[in-house]
Amino acid sequence: MGHGGGNHKKHPAMAGRAQRLVTGCGFHVAVIDVPGHGDRPRTAHDEQEIAALYRARAALHANAGKHKELPRFEADSAVRFFTRHFGRAVTSLA
Numbered sequence: 001m002g003h004g005g006g007n008h009k010k011h012p013a014m015a016g017r018a019q020r021l022v023t024g025c026g027f028h029v030a031v032i033d034v035p036g037h038g039d040r041p042r043t044a045h046d047e048q049e050i051a052a053l054y055r056a057r058a059a060l061h062a063n064a065g066k067h068k069e070l071p072r073f074e075a076d077s078a079v080r081f082f083t084r085h086f087g088r089a090v091t092s093l094a
Contacts, residue, residue, distance in 0.1 A: 001014060001017060001018060001021075001029060001030070001031045001032070002031075002032055002034045007037060007038070008033065008037065008038040008039075009031040009032055009033045009038050009039075010031075010038075013070070014031045015031070017070070017075065018031055020075060020079060021079065021082065024079050024083075025079060025082055025083050025086075027082065027086070036050070
């Protein structure tokens with residue numbers, strides 16, 4: 001999983017999301033620092049890639065909520081999406 005918002009790969013929110021995918025779907029999860037976050041310094045190339053990401057994200061369904069606040073219904077939707085496309089059926093999202 002990648003993250004943004006100036007977080008670090010070890011941020012509790014990232015660990016919680018990873019745990020949800022592991023326990024809810026049975027996936028293996030790796031959390032990485034995206035360019036300019038956590039342990040990775042940001043380069044001029046990173047700035048270009050980040051700008052491209054924001055343009056692409058503006059064209060897709062994305063509801064990360066406010067900065068660092070992912071709505072629970074979006075987390076549930078992500079679990080269903082990953083399970084539908086990559087894994088076994090989820091019997092409970094609790």
